[in-house]
Amino acid sequence: MVIAGLVAAGVWTFVQRELDFREELEMRPLPEGLHPMVGQKAEELARTAAERGIRIEITDGFRSHEEQDRLFAQGRTIDGPVVTQARGGQSYHNFGLAVDFAIWTLDGRLIWDTGYDGNSNGQSDWFEVADIAKELGFEWGGDWSNFKDYPHLQMSFGLTTAELDTGWRPEDTDRYEVLAGESE
Template sequence: MPTRYEVTATALNLRASPSAAGDILTVLRRGQQCVGAGDAQDGWLPVSYQQLSGYLSANYVRVAPGAAAPSPAPVPAPTGGVPLPADPQTRLSDQSQLHPQFRQALGVLLDKLAAENRPFKVFEAFRTPERQRWLYEQGRSRPGGIVTNAKPWESFHQYGLAVDLVLFVNGQWTWSSTGDLGAHWKRLPDLAKEAGLRTLTWEAPHVELPVALRDAAGPALLASADAGWADTLASAAARWRAAGGSGAPDLAPAQRPTTA
């Protein structure tokens, strides 16, 4: 029977690789439990937590007394690329989860920005519906200012067709539009348009593929998809439905044309 472990630290990062430099998938809190997936090596313990698989520092976990391992949840995970985080506060910036058509146009835009020494970087790319719901609740059912008007599956982020580009200056993210920084934000919509993308007047960092939301998982985009995008979208939709959510797209496989 797999061993169940309990977190002893106040907060402990679950990382994608056995290294302090590994990407953070989510954060476990003191008392939360996970299931071991092998023996610790070089101080890193492979574990599974909800739908995530990663590594924890073995110094900050202990065997949970008398706990049995749970049955794995019957929710598919992406077959490749970056796992979907369970924590809605975790943002993703991996471009492999974006649709290849959008990813190509985004690359053109980033090259244009770099050529003009405009320090934009991808702050957030694919966004899980759970995170979209969490963001939508801000300023409504929980404290804070409103940051989005889109509910889950009403945002292009859920379809891998949008990113948020934010200025990265002196090693820090900044949304400031004062002084010289304002010129960067004013230039972004023009360069996005040149790259075949569109921006939103009410949300400056947002850049998306100019298609209708009803076509975001339609036949044309499905036909030109790759595994990174398709697996991510299918996994997010399946997990959302398994939790009783609605609005996720029905990813019917694209049909190849018949031969003569």
Template sequence: MTSITTTCRDISELLPVAQTACRLLFQECFKAGIKNVFITETYRSQERQKYLYAQGRTRPGQIVTWTLDSNHKSRLAWDIAVGPPQALYDVATLSRVGAIARKLGIAWGGDWTGNIDRPHFEVKPNWIMPKGYKIEGQVIIPTNSKYQVQLTVEGNTTKPIAKDDDKMLFTNETTKAAVRDYIKQSVEKKKIDKSWLEKFDQGTMTSGDFEGLKIIISQRING
């Protein structure tokens, strides 16, 4: 069981509808040139919500939440922050993300009256992707300020994370087996889904795909 003091930044802990909405938001941010935003929290248990609510009230510190009934515990909400060179909660950047969220039917805490919460985004259980939008490829969502949002689109020769867009080639079977074992172990540890292993076995994984995959695994281990 995760400690109430530990922050969950894994979007796989969100409901599928929220995972899709979150990926779409980060994809559209990338396309708009907003690449220095990252996830700071996804799922939050009721126990952690109570713990955070106590801060600034019965526990030392500044108030960080105004409610005991957050959509974080319903697995429908996520918080973000802004990486360098901007401030952590740069209003201009969060407002740009909020404007994108509105177009996607994603609720933004910056639009709330009273308790404004600009880093907060959420969807309802019946959220549907707006017409004209789709997940265009592999969206890499950072969980800390060390990385930037990435989008790998199949067939796109200008992949932002891949310098080498060719299919992976190996000089010997030992190296190939070692790479497959690395991917297989990551699948078994639930750091990535099995589609990555299938892509490797089908021989369609590129060097760019693999570099992006390593970033994902690293973030989920250290996030």
């Protein structure tokens, strides 16, 4: 009887903690800007690329759900090419965990040309930047099989957009600790 009581108390404590945590998650506000670690890694990406003779521009970062919905409508209900497969709340941009980039040419034009080799080393500058980004902990949209998003870099920290939408944040994950340790 004592053992059953102890087990019941343990289960009740576990369930109560889980309910409290879920309630805390629901009350967390959505981010309103780029996550500091993502911003720091994007700056490091630009510096490292510049050291290899490639000048990049971060062309987009945080996006509100409304901005994301406007982009999603492009090529569907409004004129223009399709540029995203994600509605508001389905993109890591909406949680401050993604950036897009482009490359500056030697003559000062901003381009999205994945074949450009401005540093003349026989390799695509775009793919060089993607490799640097992956070394820094980014996931690259060019690696996706269903929709290649070459300008897109994200840090998911092991979280899905559905989890982020319910309140989970990078600081809640072990992956955050690993990347934070690399930043120091």
